[in-house]
Amino acid sequence: MSDRSPPDAALRTVPEEALLRCADEPIAIPGAVQPHGVLLAVTEPDLAVVMASANATGFFGRPVDALDQVLGDADLARLTDGLAEGLTEVDPIRVQVAGEPVDLVVHRADGLLLTEWEPVPGAEQAGAAWHRRLPTVLQRLSAAATLDDLTEVLARDVRALTGFDRVMVYRFDAEWNGEVVAEDRRADLEPFFGLHYPASDIPAQARALYATNWMRLIPDAAYRRVPLEPAAHPLTGRPLDLSGAMLRSVSPVHLEYLANMGVRASMSISLIDRGRLWGLIACHHYAGAHRPAYADRTAAEFLGRTASLLLHTKVAAGEQSGVVEVAQRQAQLAAVVGRTPRELAAVLTDGPVTALDLIPAGGVAVRINRQLRLLGRTPPAERVGPLVSALLAAGAPVTDAVSRAVPSAADLAGTASGALVVPVGGDDFLAWFRPETVREVAWAGNPHLSKTTQTDDGPRLSPRRSFDAWSETVRETAQPWREHEVAAARTLAAALTDAALSWAAEDNRLATALQRTLLLEELPTVPGFALAARYLASAEDVVGGDWYDLVPLPGGRVSIVLGDVAGHGLAAASITAQLRHALRAHLLRASGPGVALDGLNEVIAALLPGEMATAVVVELDPATGEVVVANAGHLPVLHVTSTGTHLLAEGRGPALGLLDAAGYRETRVRLAGADRLLLYSDGLVERGRNGLAAGLEALREVVRLAPAEPQALLDAVLTAIDPPDIDDVTLVGIARS
Amino acid sequence: MERGSVAGRPALTVRGELDLATAPVLAQAVDGELSPPPRSLVLDLTPTAFMDSSGARELVRVARKAAAAGVALHVVAPHENSAVRLTIDLLELGAVVPIVASAAEIPAASAEREARP
Numbered sequence: 129m130s131d132r133s134p135p136d137a138a139l140r141t142v143p144e145e146a147l148l149r150c151a152d153e154p155i156a157i158p159g160a161v162q163p164h165g166v167l168l169a170v171t172e173p174d175l176a177v178v179m180a181s182a183n184a185t186g187f188f189g190r191p192v193d194a195l196d197q198v199l200g201d202a203d204l205a206r207l208t209d210g211l212a213e214g215l216t217e218v219d220p221i222r223v224q225v226a227g228e229p230v231d232l233v234v235h236r237a238d239g240l241l242l243t244e245w246e247p248v249p250g251a252e253q254a255g256a257a258w259h260r261r262l263p264t265v266l267q268r269l270s271a272a273a274t275l276d277d278l279t280e281v282l283a284r285d286v287r288a289l290t291g292f293d294r295v296m297v298y299r300f301d302a303e304w305n306g307e308v309v310a311e312d313r314r315a316d317l318e319p320f321f322g323l324h325y326p327a328s329d330i331p332a333q334a335r336a337l338y339a340t341n342w343m344r345l346i347p348d349a350a351y352r353r354v355p356l357e358p359a360a361h362p363l364t365g366r367p368l369d370l371s372g373a374m375l376r377s378v379s380p381v382h383l384e385y386l387a388n389m390g391v392r393a394s395m396s397i398s399l400i401d402r403g404r405l406w407g408l409i410a411c412h413h414y415a416g417a418h419r420p421a422y423a424d425r426t427a428a429e430f431l432g433r434t435a436s437l438l439l440h441t442k443v444a445a446g447e448q449s450g451v452v453e454v455a456q457r458q459a460q461l462a463a464v465v466g467r468t469p470r471e472l473a474a475v476l477t478d479g480p481v482t483a484l485d486l487i488p489a490g491g492v493a494v495r496i497n498r499q500l501r502l503l504g505r506t507p508p509a510e511r512v513g514p515l516v517s518a519l520l521a522a523g524a525p526v527t528d529a530v531s532r533a534v535p536s537a538a539d540l541a542g543t544a545s546g547a548l549v550v551p552v553g554g555d556d557f558l559a560w561f562r563p564e565t566v567r568e569v570a571w572a573g574n575p576h577l578s579k580t581t582q583t584d585d586g587p588r589l590s591p592r593r594s595f596d597a598w599s600e601t602v603r604e605t606a607q608p609w610r611e612h613e614v615a616a617a618r619t620l621a622a623a624l625t626d627a628a629l630s631w632a633a634e635d636n637r638l639a640t641a642l643q644r645t646l647l648l649e650e651l652p653t654v655p656g657f658a659l660a661a662r663y664l665a666s667a668e669d670v671v672g673g674d675w676y677d678l679v680p681l682p683g684g685r686v687s688i689v690l691g692d693v694a695g696h697g698l699a700a701a702s703i704t705a706q707l708r709h710a711l712r713a714h715l716l717r718a719s720g721p722g723v724a725l726d727g728l729n730e731v732i733a734a735l736l737p738g739e740m741a742t743a744v745v746v747e748l749d750p751a752t753g754e755v756v757v758a759n760a761g762h763l764p765v766l767h768v769t770s771t772g773t774h775l776l777a778e779g780r781g782p783a784l785g786l787l788d789a790a791g792y793r794e795t796r797v798r799l800a801g802a803d804r805l806l807l808y809s810d811g812l813v814e815r816g817r818n819g820l821a822a823g824l825e826a827l828r829e830v831v832r833l834a835p836a837e838p839q840a841l842l843d844a845v846l847t848a849i850d851p852p853d854i855d856d857v858t859l860v861g862i863a864r865s
Numbered sequence: 866m867e868r869g870s871v872a873g874r875p876a877l878t879v880r881g882e883l884d885l886a887t888a889p890v891l892a893q894a895v896d897g898e899l900s901p902p903p904r905s906l907v908l909d910l911t912p913t914a915f916m917d918s919s920g921a922r923e924l925v926r927v928a929r930k931a932a933a934a935g936v937a938l939h940v941v942a943p944h945e946n947s948a949v950r951l952t953i954d955l956l957e958l959g960a961v962v963p964i965v966a967s968a969a970e971i972p973a974a975s976a977e978r979e980a981r982p
Binding site: 473477495498499500501502503508509510511513673692694695696738739740742761762763764780781782783785786787810814815819820821855 | 866867880881882885886887888889890893914915917918919921922925926929947948951952955956957958960961
């Protein structure tokens with residue numbers, strides 16, 4: 129176990145207001161420097177010291193009033209020559225102080241010459257070998273084909289040069305949130321690649337500073353700040369502007385931030401694209417204090433400046449590559465749609481190239497021919513349709529903030545913070561979903577669990593706090609949809625609409641024709657009995673699986689059939705036709721309705737595996753009014769007698785297609801006087817407001833009060849129940865005439 | 866469709882309607898659960914609001930797929946959920962689909978220790 133305080137305690141030491149305070153902090157005028165060097169602010173041309181860091185006396189071994197007291201004649205001459213020539217030629221001047229080499233770096237601020245003295249001993253040297261390789265490195269940078277390549281080369285070579293444990297390239301988005309887009313790190317470190325940081329991590333005034341000052345270094349984040357003496361500029365009366373000073377002491381909040389992440393030394397180099405801060409090269413060291421030599425830092429800054437010039441060319445190339453990929457997949461999908469027009473939904477979700485491949489998204493919902501299929505991470509099936517309708521109604525089919533358009537969908541943020549919906553005719557649609565960006569972040573583990581990693585150097589904390597802050601800024605929003613992605617979605621939808629329309633029209637024509645053969649033009653007459661039948665198609669004119677039939681049997685009896693095949697459309701209609709005809713054959717041959725249903729069940733088991741149907745057969749002997757009923761999983765026949773209205777619970781067996789051998793039982797009733805029978809399909813009762821049980825009860829009540837004459841009975845039932853038109857509805861009524 | 870665990874076994878909970886439109890979603894979800902096949906799988910219809918014959922047909926297909934894969938399937942359909950249970954009983958799906966009225970009727974899986982990791 130470590131003797132350090134636990135990570136959460138460390139986190140709590142950064143109070144909430146610290147982040148706010150940070151934004152107001154005067155970072156350019158901290159009044160102090162870091163202790164790895166000495167700062168002397170002098171007047172020109174006499175080079176008299178007016179302000180000095182408190183460590184100057186110790187460093188030089190004496191109080192210093194003017195630079196000529198500490199510089200040899202030759203060094204002094206080089207400095208004064210440089211001041212006349214232009215400062216950029218000066219840095220650094222290698223001078224000797226107390227027998228040790230020191231790099232002297234100068235710049236002007238507030239009317240003073242700021243001289244910074246950094247000892248060479250103690251600095252890490254990449255060595256001359258690296259500098260000889262500089263042309264190769266520059267070649268690599270300019271040869272990078274994409275932005276990813278460029279940032280990767282940058283991270284790798286800056287790390288090779290400076291020796292930091294981790295070097296990241298960090299890119300700002302439009303709101304100044306950052307993302308790690310490239311990384312080179314010590315092999316044992318947890319990757320930060322893909323992590324996001326909130327804009328507040330690098331406050332506005334720090335960004336302003338970074339846009340002009342290309343490099344910052346903190347060799348030891350545990351340093352003690354060294355104040356300037358005197359604290360105020362003697363001429364202006366204000367603290368000295370240290371924004372250009374390499375020794376500038378940084379905000380204590382920033383040091384706490386580094387400490388929380390276990391960072392002991394850090395360096396950052398600005399990446400500036402055509403005058404705007406584009407990102408940073410951020411370097412971390414964990415193993416201990418770390419100070420690359422001035423020359424190496426300058427070389428790293430040079431790489432950053434070079435990359436900065438290349439950024440806009442690579443950015444354009446990167447954006448372009450996404451466009452090409454999407455266009456390629458669009459072409460592949462269009463080809464698939466053309467080849468397989470009848471199974472569009474299946475092809476788009478299960479094929480080798482799916483709708484989810486078209487556009488980067490978390491999940492996709494495909495609803496074609498009223499069948500919904502989901503792929504990837506989407507809202508639950510029952511929420512998808514309502515969400516899509518709501519987005520279309522809100523005029524927000526393309527949004528990266530679903531909950532803003534449809535507040536009731538806020539709980540779906542985990543899968544659908546972003547939605548791209550394109551209708552495909554009728555109620556059908558394609559919908560791509562993107563999760564809340566915060567959940568998309570590629571944390572190496574769960575950001576809400578322990579983010580402390582025990583290393584050889586002790587526990588190290590990942591920037592969970594940053595993650596939290598950043599999450600707030602992106603709550604319930606997703607990565608925005610790009611223009612070419614929306615265009616690709618719409619193109620695919622148009623192709624689907626065309627294909628679906630032409631095939632749906634064809635299917636519907638066939639199915640309707642088929643169904644017409646299933647419905648009797650005219651019911652045969654049965655002596656002494658009146659019969660009526662009704663078939664109502666669903667509103668979308670999608671043919672369902674209902675059928676009814678009247679089969680005159682030898683000896684004067686007649687079988688009245690009502691059946692229902694699970695499913696809709698052409699497939700169901702063709703099965704319906706097969707079952708109707710098969711049942712006819714069995715009814716003619718069988719000794720009774722139960723045996724006929726056994727035969728039909730065998731037909732399904734043998735020839736139509738996986739299909740399921742229900743059917744009820746009522747065998748009527750008109751001479752006696754005797755009725756034999758057998759029911760294969762169908763809704764119970766309603767029998768109205770003078771004593772009441774009964775749902776026939778006897779003579780039942782399982783739905784057709786469940787078992788290889790079902791053994792259907794029969795039940796017998798007698799139709800006397802004003803008795804009547806009603807056969808009906810589930811479309812009549814199951815979609816009622818209170819479900820099937822309530823639907824059956826309502827039907828029983830209506831039939832009890834309705835006229836006995838079958839045509840009038842069916843009219844009364846349909847008027848009273850008014851079934852929803854999403855399913856087909858079939859009714860057959862039988863009574864004595 | 867929601868993944869979870871019931872009676873210590875991997876489970877799919879079906880919310881909303883199980884009908885012609887959503888049956889393919891159940892099929893996909895079950896296919897996902899069955900590869901690789903767990904020792905058992907619970908399909909919880911307790912919160913299912915509606916089931917039509919297409920939904921019932923899918924249940925039968927699921928039961929056959931599970932049986933073929935050697936997976937012990939348990940479908941939970943409480944009597945109180947009449948919207949679903951009545952359909953199941955009328956079709957006599959119990960002949961093919963192992964139906965239980967509550968999770969308590971499922972034999973404990975403690976010996977098998979196959980709850981989701």
